[in-house]
Amino acid sequence: MDKKEEPSRRRSAVSRLLDFAGPRKALTYLGCTLSAISMVVGFGPYVCIWLVARDLIAVAPNWSTATSIAVYGWWALGLSVASILLYFAGLMCTHLAAFRCAANMRKRATEHLMHTSLGYFDTHASGALRRVVDGCAAETEGMLAHKLPDTAGSVAMIVGMLVLFFVFDWRLGLACLVPVILSLICMFYMMGGRGMEFMTKYMESLVKMNKTGTEYVRGIPVVKVFQQTVHSFKAFHDAIEEFTRLAQDYAVRWCRTPQSLSLTIINGVALFLVPVAILLAPGEGDFGAFLANFAFYAIFSAVIPTAMTRVMFMSDALQSATDAVNRVEEVLAAPMIKAPAAPKEPVDNSIVFDDVSFTYEGVNERALSHVSFSVPAGSTVALVGPSGGGKTTATSLVPRFWDVCAGRVLVGGVDVRSMDPHRLMEHVAFVFQANHLFKQSVLENVRAARPDATREEVARALSAAQCDDIIEKLPDGVDTVYGAAGAHFSGGEVQRLMLARAIMKDAPIVVLDEATAFADPENEAKIQKAFSELASGRSGEKRTVLMVAHRLSTVRKADKIVVLDAGRVAEQGTHDELLAAGGLYARMWADYERAVSWKITSEEVA
Numbered sequence: 001m002d003k004k005e006e007p008s009r010r011r012s013a014v015s016r017l018l019d020f021a022g023p024r025k026a027l028t029y030l031g032c033t034l035s036a037i038s039m040v041v042g043f044g045p046y047v048c049i050w051l052v053a054r055d056l057i058a059v060a061p062n063w064s065t066a067t068s069i070a071v072y073g074w075w076a077l078g079l080s081v082a083s084i085l086l087y088f089a090g091l092m093c094t095h096l097a098a099f100r101c102a103a104n105m106r107k108r109a110t111e112h113l114m115h116t117s118l119g120y121f122d123t124h125a126s127g128a129l130r131r132v133v134d135g136c137a138a139e140t141e142g143m144l145a146h147k148l149p150d151t152a153g154s155v156a157m158i159v160g161m162l163v164l165f166f167v168f169d170w171r172l173g174l175a176c177l178v179p180v181i182l183s184l185i186c187m188f189y190m191m192g193g194r195g196m197e198f199m200t201k202y203m204e205s206l207v208k209m210n211k212t213g214t215e216y217v218r219g220i221p222v223v224k225v226f227q228q229t230v231h232s233f234k235a236f237h238d239a240i241e242e243f244t245r246l247a248q249d250y251a252v253r254w255c256r257t258p259q260s261l262s263l264t265i266i267n268g269v270a271l272f273l274v275p276v277a278i279l280l281a282p283g284e285g286d287f288g289a290f291l292a293n294f295a296f297y298a299i300f301s302a303v304i305p306t307a308m309t310r311v312m313f314m315s316d317a318l319q320s321a322t323d324a325v326n327r328v329e330e331v332l333a334a335p336m337i338k339a340p341a342a343p344k345e346p347v348d349n350s351i352v353f354d355d356v357s358f359t360y361e362g363v364n365e366r367a368l369s370h371v372s373f374s375v376p377a378g379s380t381v382a383l384v385g386p387s388g389g390g391k392t393t394a395t396s397l398v399p400r401f402w403d404v405c406a407g408r409v410l411v412g413g414v415d416v417r418s419m420d421p422h423r424l425m426e427h428v429a430f431v432f433q434a435n436h437l438f439k440q441s442v443l444e445n446v447r448a449a450r451p452d453a454t455r456e457e458v459a460r461a462l463s464a465a466q467c468d469d470i471i472e473k474l475p476d477g478v479d480t481v482y483g484a485a486g487a488h489f490s491g492g493e494v495q496r497l498m499l500a501r502a503i504m505k506d507a508p509i510v511v512l513d514e515a516t517a518f519a520d521p522e523n524e525a526k527i528q529k530a531f532s533e534l535a536s537g538r539s540g541e542k543r544t545v546l547m548v549a550h551r552l553s554t555v556r557k558a559d560k561i562v563v564l565d566a567g568r569v570a571e572q573g574t575h576d577e578l579l580a581a582g583g584l585y586a587r588m589w590a591d592y593e594r595a596v597s598w599k600i601t602s603e604e605v606a
């Protein structure tokens with residue numbers, strides 16, 4: 001990945017950023033040019049002031065003979081207005097480009113994430129990704145819209161000043177130049193390696209704080225239940241501390257420096273200019289002309305600190321923007337699901353695991369090792385086994401959350417890697433523990449599986465998934481927004497709504513990870529009924545179902561049970577066959593029966 005990216009990293013952040021602006025990139029250049037012209041035009045009023053000063057010195061003390069003063073005044077006014085108008089026109093152009101750039105950054109990162117292998121989200125917290133997609137784009141907006149044209153203007157101003165410095169009296173010009181050179185040296189030091197290194201650390205710390213913050217908010221119930229304090233959530237606490245330290249460093253070391261620098265320049269100009277003028281004055285033949293020149297340098301040297309400060313703050317913005325564009329490029333480099341050049345069509349509705357092995361990245365132990373089993377079209381196969389046996393991993397290989405390390409997963413007789421990812425998603429409905437309800441109406445939540453479904457079709461899917469009692473309880477029926485008052489669901493209810501979504505999708509194959517291991521008897525019966533509705537399919541054709549079962553009651557009726565233990569298939573067969581074999585499944589079943597009888601006995605006692 002890095003090798004391919006190196007050339008792009010070598011290009012400047014601004015040029016990489018502007019790639020996101022597309023054709024509007026030209027507006028940035030136009031905006032910067034207008035801003036530069038505006039600054040040069042902005043010299044006009046200063047020149048007029050100097051001309052006034054020069055005329056007055058020339059006619060002193062007969063001030064009334066200076067007749068051109070009003071003309072200079074009008075010129076000064078006209079040039080000021082022209083400079084302001086040019087500046088606004090420039091800003092308009094850069095804003096248009098900056099907005100497009102930020103929008104395209106967000107769009108491309110979001111689109112890329114849509115096609116990123118789903119497993120990527122397991123290892124990249126949503127808080128950090130949100131900050132990259134949204135925050136980084138926002139960070140670049142101000143830089144492109146304001147800082148860049150201001151810097152172009154300031155550079156034009158500095159260059160113009162340097163030229164003017166040597167037009168009238170090079171000796172006074174040189175005196176003004178010394179503090180400029182000094183400040184430039186300081187600025188290059190700030191913009192250099194250490195400054196950038198600091199900014200990268202600062203941004204990393206911000207991302208870390210966001211990430212741990214999201215995790216903390218998610219974990220608040222656990223923290224409360226166990227009566228822990230905020231400090232016990234050590235990662236978040238440490239991230240806040242680290243960020244605070246860096247933010248203080250930032251304010252003290254990196255913000256105070258530009259301010260001191262600016263002051264040095266202002267004072268520096270006077271410090272250098274005045275003594276040089278005093279030294280030169282006695283030797284001057286035409287003292288009036290010398291005084292006028294001195295007035296020129298005194299007026300114009302005041303412009304330089306403003307320009308320098310603007311350039312200085314650009315370095316700050318440039319560092320944040322470089323960091324932002326690096327992070328967005330990192331997201332854009334996230335592995336995408338590879339779509340085959342010539343996708344194959346599934347020929348039936350079966351699923352086959354053919355000698356599949358899989359190891360998670362950065363882990364030595366295999367999560368799955370030589371796993372082979374088949375789910376014939378129209379049958380229901382349940383994966384059972386001890387915790388950590390590899391059940392969830394096996395099901396996540398079907399939608400290509402991850403790709404196998406060895407072997408093949410076939411859907412409809414075709415390796416999932418040879419199928420068009422959209423076709424795979426169409427052919428298979430996935431109901432996972434991580435699926436969640438959106439903060440939308442129940443109707444929209446179910447319709448997410450098939451956006452063109454009618455209200456009647458949604459109602460039928462809800463009925464088939466045994467959700468009628470849930471809908472009846474809701475204040476606005478199917479139009480009730482999930483999360484609004486009175487619209488919260490139990491684990492079993494959420495599972496039934498998920499099943500309604502899967503029924504709505506009407507895919508011939510369903511892969512599901514049972515959400516809850518325990519449900520009350522009423523919910524349990526309804527979930528069972530919803531499962532059989534889902535498996536029975538529409539128009540009499542049975543669906544193929546591969547399910548991770550946490551409840552052995554669910555698997556009893558399955559056509560086949562595959563027992564996964566430590567990533568290997570320990571045994572497979574029907575419920576009766578496995579009981580007769582007296583292996584791991586038989587032991588699990590005996591434990592399950594004991595648990596059920598214990599539950600019944602304790603309920604009777606109660």
Ligand SMILES: Nc1ncnc2c1ncn2[C@@H]1O[C@H](COP(=O)(O)OP(=O)(O)OP(=O)(O)O)[C@@H](O)[C@H]1O
Pocket residue numbers: 122360361363367385386387388389390391392393394
């Ligand atoms: N994202 C991950 N990164 C690294 N290892 C993982 C990841 N997810 C799971 N594992 C490991 O892979 C193995 C199989 O886990 P898996 O979740 O598939 O088991 P399971 O049978 O579904 O367990 P359970 O019944 O508890 O849900 C375990 O050792 C687990 O620690």
